[in-house]
Amino acid sequence: MTSSDAYEVKGLWFESTRGYVLRLHGAERLAELDRRMQAWKGVLLEPTSAQWYPEAALQRLLWVLRAELSDGTPEDFVHLLDEISVAGIGRFFRLVLSVSSASFVLRKSPVFWRLLRRGPGEHEVECTPDRVRMRYRDFPYFDDENYRLMTVGTVRGLLRASGTTDATIEIASHDRDSLVTDVWLRPRT
Numbered sequence: 001m002t003s004s005d006a007y008e009v010k011g012l013w014f015e016s017t018r019g020y021v022l023r024l025h026g027a028e029r030l031a032e033l034d035r036r037m038q039a040w041k042g043v044l045l046e047p048t049s050a051q052w053y054p055e056a057a058l059q060r061l062l063w064v065l066r067a068e069l070s071d072g073t074p075e076d077f078v079h080l081l082d083e084i085s086v087a088g089i090g091r092f093f094r095l096v097l098s099v100s101s102a103s104f105v106l107r108k109s110p111v112f113w114r115l116l117r118r119g120p121g122e123h124e125v126e127c128t129p130d131r132v133r134m135r136y137r138d139f140p141y142f143d144d145e146n147y148r149l150m151t152v153g154t155v156r157g158l159l160r161a162s163g164t165t166d167a168t169i170e171i172a173s174h175d176r177d178s179l180v181t182d183v184w185l186r187p188r189t
Contacts, residue, residue, distance in 0.1 A: 081153025
């Protein structure tokens with residue numbers, strides 16, 4: 001078993017959250033959220049998108065965001081994470097996504113995973129005409145509901161940036177260190 005210390009995340013998540021909170025809630029609210037980050041206090045005030053941070057800092061951020069900026073329901077939290085994800089996608093990248101199909105964007109998600117995460121975790125994608133199955137493994141955070149919801153929110157954000165708004169994202173299964181999601185690209189009959 002691998003130590004959770006082996007997992008790191010790029011600061012892009014913190015930088016995107018900072019921009020989102022500043023734009024919608026202001027500097028005072030950002031400072032309040034940063035104080036709730038405990039051991040990672042300061043990460044929301046001056047994040048660096050290219051810097052690697054412990055995955056535990058993102059786990060704390062998810063907890064703070066759910067408690068402070070959502071009503072706590074899974075639906076509202078997913079919506080918040082979707083908004084932050086879209087806010088974090090640069091203009092050029094959003095343009096590229098807007099001319100790409102949903103299945104193409106999801107097929108490339110393992111590349112995004114490797115750009116944003118460091119550690120033993122793996123992400124694989126299997127496509128059929130109606131469904132994209134996304135498998136994550138060797139990532140010891142999926143017992144935390146916030147991580148499962150973050151996955152749904154970030155996938156929804158990627159899809160929305162590609163112009164797809166009618167896909168259905170379902171968690172098929174999960175355990176401590178794995179997650180399987182199904183993205184239905186067409187309405188299910």
